[in-house]
Amino acid sequence: MALTHDQKTNNALVHQQDREFVFHSWSVQGALNPLVIQSGQGCVLWDYDGKEYLDFSSQLVNTNIGHQHPKVVAAIKAQADELTTIAPSTANHMRNQAAQRIVALAPAGFSKVFFTNAGADANENAIRMARLYTGRDKVLSSYRSYHGNTGAAIVATGDARRVPNEYARGHVHFFSPYLYRSEFWAADEAQECARALHHLRRVIESEGPDGIAAILLESVPGTAGIMVPPPGYMQGVRALCDEFGIIMIMDEVMSGFGRTGKWFALEHYDVVPDLITFAKGVNSGYVPAGGVIISTALSDYFNDKMFPGGLTYSGHPLAMASIVATIDAMKEEGMVEHAAQMGELLGAGLRALADKHALIGEVRGMGVFWALELVANRASRAKLPAAAMNTIKAACMARGLLPFIADNRIHVVPPCNVSAEEVARALAIYDDVLAKVAVEYTE
Incomplete structure (x- = not known):
């Protein structure tokens, strides 16, 4: 039954209406008993x-x-008073401010941000950029990973949820390090790192390096188990990408914006990828937002070439205001x-x-x-x-x-x-x- 103004909102009513009207993600609908907040x-x-x-x-x-957070809530309210929404083809001040702040946090060599609605479409567009830039098709990613639930992102995901969703082409998986349940019979982190990198090299060679556009890796695999890579692993992946001309995409959707005690988890490894994807912590999800931070080399490539991608809500003013307020508040505090x-x-x-x-x-x-x-x-x-x-x-x-x-x-x-x-x-x-x-x- 629909909520009317004369009904008192309470746990029972919210729960009942959820079960009556809402279809949940990743769920058997009849078995749900959602927590009311x-x-x-x-x-x-x-x-x-x-x-x-x-x-x-x-x-x-x-x-x-x-x-x-009061500063973020206030920023969203203030932006709503000035400009609630505008097409992404226009220039708007708040999107500029959000992009400037994000680029300032990224490693040297990054110059622009493409805004998306979430982490999944951030990874989709990073994959698209890598394929267009290299002229190659295949994307390598780890079995122990989660990259989102859109077409290419869910197939790039390594866990079993990809299996009923495998419609996108050109995806290959490999095993990343996980010493506790090592696939490589490793005795310590150094051995796990060396053997995981050897395994990745063999996958690259077997799949044909000239056909591989990108390697997509979470800086710290999150949903798969918060598996911090052993020392040297990310540097080794970067070296393989350089050797074979492969774009390195680091997924910071879950690990970015303070989660690991750094603005980006990649700072722990002294590694600079070609593309960085983000979402989640950039504004704590107060308004849906994500994006791709683009290195200057890739950004310049599209100066005289069409980028065939876009979203109606790319750089939505309310989301941009929440990003600016979040980054500023995190710095101030x-x-x-x-x-x-x-x-x-x-x-x-x-x-x-x-x-x-x-x-x-x-x-x-x-x-x-x-x-x-x-x-x-x-x-x-x-x-x-x-x-x-x-x-x-x-x-x-x-x-x-x-x-x-x-x-x-x-x-x-x-x-x-x-x-x-x-x-x-x-x-x-x-x-x-x-x-x-x-x-x-x-x-």
Whole structure:
């Protein structure tokens, strides 16, 4: 039934109408029981009944600046008063300001930004640019990756969700480093790095280097498990791209804008790609936005050639205002540096939990971007089953913590402005929940 003005909005009504009218993504529709949220502030959300949740999911790892940041909300309101929307073929001041700020954060050698609506179409357009620039077709990406749910982006994605969506052409996958479950029988990070790079070289050679337009890699694979690449790996990929004339695209959609304690995760590797894709943390999703940061060489290529791509809402003024306000607020409040400091606290706390709980097979991450890989048996590394993960999720939520659960992992991903007190509270909840789950599920 439709909501009318004389009905009081509450949890039950919102839930009922969601189930009646809304079709959800990645879901069996009849099995859904969505959480109802009314509003939030900073790292906290609450429902219509006043129940609060400490958000250690950042939703889809995108609310880097936290919920309802007043400076960003005010900027959106002010822009709405001046200009709510305009065609992307026009020049508008706020898009210029957003592009300038983003380019200023990128490595030297980047000059322009193509704005999109999200991360998926950012990756779509980066792939398009690489194919046009090189005159080649194939795109290589990792099996352990997620790049979005549009035509080419979902096929570039490595996880199983690509399989029912494989309509785009020219995509080839390879295994990226993951020492804990090594595909290369590696004994340490150096060996994992060397063997993963050898594997990638052989894939390039076997697929035909002259036909490969791009290698697309997340700077830190996020949805796949927050797997920080071993030292030297990204540099090795850059060297292979240079050797074979392949465009290197680094996907910073999830790892960018403070998430790893740097503006971009690629800063940890001292590597400069040819294209950088972004979304999520650039404005914490307050208004949908994403984009491609384009190196000068690729940007100049299109000075006398048509770029056959565009979006109605490319550079939407409200989205651009939220980007400008987000970047400015993060700088003014030292939020990226704060995320790095909280990363030290989180890392130490999570490793202490691993010392205490046999369920934790590995702890990995940086900044406010961490994962606990949970196992039923540390020796065999057997994954903790889905039933146990569902129990963990429900137990965390019952205790007022909103977790991010993926496969057999808890992704510990609070906003960049999380406080030390909130970190301590979350760690205590994880500790309590894991202790209770271990009784039933540890082999």
